[in-house]
Amino acid sequence: MDEKLTPSRRAFLKGSAAVAAGSVAGAAAAEGAPDPLITERQDWASYTGIGVDEVPYGLPIHFEKNVVRRNVEWLTASPISSINFTPIHALEGTITPQGCAFERHHSGAIELSKQDYRLMINGLVDKPLVFTYEDLERMPRENHVYFCECAANTGMEWAGAQLNGAQFTHGMIHNMEYTGVPLRTLLKEAGADISADNWVYVEGADASSNGRSIPMEKALDDVLVAFKANGEALRMEHGYPVRLVVPGWEGNMWIKWVRRIEIVDRAVESREETSKYTDVYEDGTARKWTWVMDAKSVITSPSPQMPITHGTGPLVISGLAWSGHGQITRVDVSKDGGITWETARLGKQGDTKALTRFYLDTDWDGAPMLLQARAMDDTGYVQPTKEQLRETRGVNSVYHNNCIQTWYVNVEGIAENVEVS
Amino acid sequence: MSKSPNIIIPALGATAVILGVSYGYTARDYGQDRIKILETRVEQAEAAARASSQNANAASDSAADREQRNTQAKGAADLTAPAPDHGSAMGIGRVALPAEIAAWDVDVLPDGRGLPVGSGDVFTGEEVFVERCAACHGDFAEGVDNWPVLAGGFDTLADDDPVKTMGSYWPYLSTAWDYINRSMPFGEAGTLTADETYAIVAYLMYSNDMVDDDFVLSQENFTDVEMHNASGFVIDDRPETEYAAWRTEPCMENCKDEVSVTMRSVFLVATPDAGGTQSVINDATPDGLPRFTAAGPSFIPAAAEASVEDASLAPAEQDVEATDGADLAMVAAGEKLFRRCSSCHAIGDGAKNKSGPQLNGIVGRTIGSVDGFRYSNGMVAANAEGRVWDTESLDGFFENPKSYFPGTKMSFRGFTTPEDRAAVIAYLRSAGE
Numbered sequence: 001m002d003e004k005l006t007p008s009r010r011a012f013l014k015g016s017a018a019v020a021a022g023s024v025a026g027a028a029a030a031e032g033a034p035d036p037l038i039t040e041r042q043d044w045a046s047y048t049g050i051g052v053d054e055v056p057y058g059l060p061i062h063f064e065k066n067v068v069r070r071n072v073e074w075l076t077a078s079p080i081s082s083i084n085f086t087p088i089h090a091l092e093g094t095i096t097p098q099g100c101a102f103e104r105h106h107s108g109a110i111e112l113s114k115q116d117y118r119l120m121i122n123g124l125v126d127k128p129l130v131f132t133y134e135d136l137e138r139m140p141r142e143n144h145v146y147f148c149e150c151a152a153n154t155g156m157e158w159a160g161a162q163l164n165g166a167q168f169t170h171g172m173i174h175n176m177e178y179t180g181v182p183l184r185t186l187l188k189e190a191g192a193d194i195s196a197d198n199w200v201y202v203e204g205a206d207a208s209s210n211g212r213s214i215p216m217e218k219a220l221d222d223v224l225v226a227f228k229a230n231g232e233a234l235r236m237e238h239g240y241p242v243r244l245v246v247p248g249w250e251g252n253m254w255i256k257w258v259r260r261i262e263i264v265d266r267a268v269e270s271r272e273e274t275s276k277y278t279d280v281y282e283d284g285t286a287r288k289w290t291w292v293m294d295a296k297s298v299i300t301s302p303s304p305q306m307p308i309t310h311g312t313g314p315l316v317i318s319g320l321a322w323s324g325h326g327q328i329t330r331v332d333v334s335k336d337g338g339i340t341w342e343t344a345r346l347g348k349q350g351d352t353k354a355l356t357r358f359y360l361d362t363d364w365d366g367a368p369m370l371l372q373a374r375a376m377d378d379t380g381y382v383q384p385t386k387e388q389l390r391e392t393r394g395v396n397s398v399y400h401n402n403c404i405q406t407w408y409v410n411v412e413g414i415a416e417n418v419e420v421s
Numbered sequence: 422m423s424k425s426p427n428i429i430i431p432a433l434g435a436t437a438v439i440l441g442v443s444y445g446y447t448a449r450d451y452g453q454d455r456i457k458i459l460e461t462r463v464e465q466a467e468a469a470a471r472a473s474s475q476n477a478n479a480a481s482d483s484a485a486d487r488e489q490r491n492t493q494a495k496g497a498a499d500l501t502a503p504a505p506d507h508g509s510a511m512g513i514g515r516v517a518l519p520a521e522i523a524a525w526d527v528d529v530l531p532d533g534r535g536l537p538v539g540s541g542d543v544f545t546g547e548e549v550f551v552e553r554c555a556a557c558h559g560d561f562a563e564g565v566d567n568w569p570v571l572a573g574g575f576d577t578l579a580d581d582d583p584v585k586t587m588g589s590y591w592p593y594l595s596t597a598w599d600y601i602n603r604s605m606p607f608g609e610a611g612t613l614t615a616d617e618t619y620a621i622v623a624y625l626m627y628s629n630d631m632v633d634d635d636f637v638l639s640q641e642n643f644t645d646v647e648m649h650n651a652s653g654f655v656i657d658d659r660p661e662t663e664y665a666a667w668r669t670e671p672c673m674e675n676c677k678d679e680v681s682v683t684m685r686s687v688f689l690v691a692t693p694d695a696g697g698t699q700s701v702i703n704d705a706t707p708d709g710l711p712r713f714t715a716a717g718p719s720f721i722p723a724a725a726e727a728s729v730e731d732a733s734l735a736p737a738e739q740d741v742e743a744t745d746g747a748d749l750a751m752v753a754a755g756e757k758l759f760r761r762c763s764s765c766h767a768i769g770d771g772a773k774n775k776s777g778p779q780l781n782g783i784v785g786r787t788i789g790s791v792d793g794f795r796y797s798n799g800m801v802a803a804n805a806e807g808r809v810w811d812t813e814s815l816d817g818f819f820e821n822p823k824s825y826f827p828g829t830k831m832s833f834r835g836f837t838t839p840e841d842r843a844a845v846i847a848y849l850r851s852a853g854e
Contacts, residue, residue: 135514162687274654292657
């Protein structure tokens with residue numbers, strides 16, 4: 001073990017201890033002497049707060065400063081070409097605020113203004129066109145909530161339980177309401193040859209000019225050229241001013257700062273669809289064009305970053321489920337590592353290809369648990385175990401790991417990422 | 422009257438609380454008039470609860486109405502619709518000019534379409550590579566640190582950690598040319614000439630034992646190249662290999678006989694306030710964890726005791742961090758505390774007197790010296806004596822304003838702790854400069 005890391009390990013352990021101690025102190029105050037937070041006039045009940053416009057664009061209150069995206073430095077060579085993780089453990093509901101939605105850049109997030117933005121459509125079209133940002137605003141647009149999941153989400157877990165936290169095992173995902181123009185509208189505008197054998201190649205304006213080939217059927221179906229998320233402009237790190245939204249399909253295809261759409265008679269076979277985002281199986285052969293993100297779920301609380309601090313009694317088990325094939329229809333939860341399952345309550349009927357919140361309202365007796373969640377979608381697909389995935393794919397894949405995740409919860413309520421038999 | 426007239430429970434709860442209070446006062450033999458007042462209040466609360474109950478009934482009626490209206494609406498036309506298809510082009514956008522298309526449409530297809538005229542040899546490629554690429558990828562394309570390895574890895578694809586290089590894995594040569602041309606070098610994308618790109622690709626082919634050192638790559642011979650793993654890919658077959666088997670009714674009970682933990686998290690991940698993460702190897706093993714059956718865990722482990730050593734070392738680390746940003750942190754803390762003052766006092770550019778004097782330059786300023794502010798007698802006297810606001814006098818005043826300057830107009834009760842006072846003074850010093 002690296003000696004340099006020792007103090008942080010201690011800080012980490014101390015952090016967990018502090019959480020437990022805090023809850024004990026709170027309970028003591030309630031049972032014994034009157035709570036000074038109630039009996040004594042507090043500053044905030046006496047002095048005035050800050051006025052309007054103090055923070056023209058509001059940020060979360062500083063008490064929430066721990067709820068941020070985080071990267072794991074040693075995973076990649078440089079933060080310019082890297083990934084960070086959404087703090088899904090600390091979020092509720094389904095919509096991901098843009099400011100904490102994970103980032104993945106290949107050559108860094110760029111500043112591209114609406115004025116400087118151009119979108120070209122060329123190739124097998126009657127009329128190659130250039131659109132400005134304003135042009136896009138004149139076309140009929142739609143609003144849809146969709147999840148965007150990196151194909152590598154949970155990728156480390158192919159090799160067994162790795163990073164301790166839902167943020168790190170499952171945080172390469174976000175879920176936003178997008179406003180955009182259907183890609184098919186742009187294809188029609190240019191008189192594109194929409195033969196089923198043709199492909200739509202899309203490319204970004206950043207230095208990586210990340211490019212992906214999309215089959216025509218999908219391009220005509222639900223792909224959006226989006227310029228708003230959660231009601232406001234996209235954030236720079238998510239492709240401001242315009243990104244592609246490819247519902248249910250791996251995040252790498254959601255081209256940010258999208259600058260060019262080319263109709264081609266075959267897949268381009270770019271670097272991101274051959275060298276990367278292909279799946280090597282046990283015998284060394286690889287699957288390509290594995291675009292759809294299969295049904296998946298994870299319990300966000302309790303989880304390693306969200307220990308149970310209130311002791312025994314009523315416990316809300318909260319989690320997220322999603323499927324790139326359609327709607328989540330059911331989520332089952334197990335407390336004993338998959339021996340017995342209970343059907344969870346869905347927060348509300350999820351949108352298609354969007355996050356669904358689920359709950360199991362339970363009573364914790366203080367015994368250890370092996371918590372698991374298992375999602376089903378409207379195709380009847382049941383989220384597989386790690387074992388099932390390894391049987392068909394081996395362990396050499398990086399991408400598309402949608403296995404059932406296990407948290408071991410000990411008697412103190414502390415949860416840990418584990419793998420089970 | 423309850424503030425939640427549509428909900429009956431809070432109003433009834435309030436009644437119960439008041440009844441309880443009433444009983445308590447009676448038992449302690451309070452005066453008859455007090456009991457009367459309380460009884461009156463209980464009656465009022467009960468009346469309020471009755472009213473709330475009626476309102477709640479009314480609300481549920483209207484909820485039923487709403488449901489009915491919704492049901493009716495479902496039979497009516499659905500006004501949501503996808504973005505309309507205009508049938509023909511709307512005439513938005515302008516025609517892309519040939520020069521514009523030439524500038525952006527540079528992708529290269531596997532069959533060589535898109536390749537510009539040009540050529541490059543292995544030796545030139547090595548020179549360009551060492552100069553432009555080796556900082557990350559190494560002189561021999563072996564990869565530096567976490568940067569990608571570009572050569573070797575043959576016959577590793579079936580291993581546990583396959584080495585996926587252009588030679589061992591990539592199915593098309595066009596991918597390399599296209600990617601290097603469009604996206605490399607990292608941080609200087611698009612600065613290579615066509616000949617340089619041909620040369621780099623030739624060098625990478627050589628590094629991967631695909632050609633000899635006298636090889637020259639050009640648009641002429643580009644599509645003659647055979648890639649080692651060209652036939653190594655199949656198109657997504659999950660529908661046959663997985664979906665068909667996994668679209669079943671899942672097991673709900675007795676799905677396994679026994680479950681045990683086989684592996685614990687390799688890395689504990691600390692999440693510091695400053696952001697990012699610190700990964701620490703987890704020494705814990707699955708030994709000693711309970712096994713699970715349908716009857717529950719095999720045993721209940723005892724709660725671990727906190728390590729004294731761990732607790733004692735942690736504060737030292739915090740001290741180091743605190744020293745680094747101590748002054749800034751203090752000013753920031755003071756700024757927050759100053760919010761309690763800001764309804765009466767302004768500080769900073771253009772600060773004017775409010776119900777208290779403006780505080781620019783307060784540290785070192787003569788007491789009671791701001792023009793146009795009418796000070797209390799004590800302050801006026803201090804001004805006449807030439808007394809100055811320094812750290813000591815501010816600290817004393819902030820601790821208990823009324824006792825430090827009897828008769829002061831400032832109604833503020835003061836900051837209790839020396840730390841808070843020091844922070845506010847630090848802030849005043851920094852903000853009022």
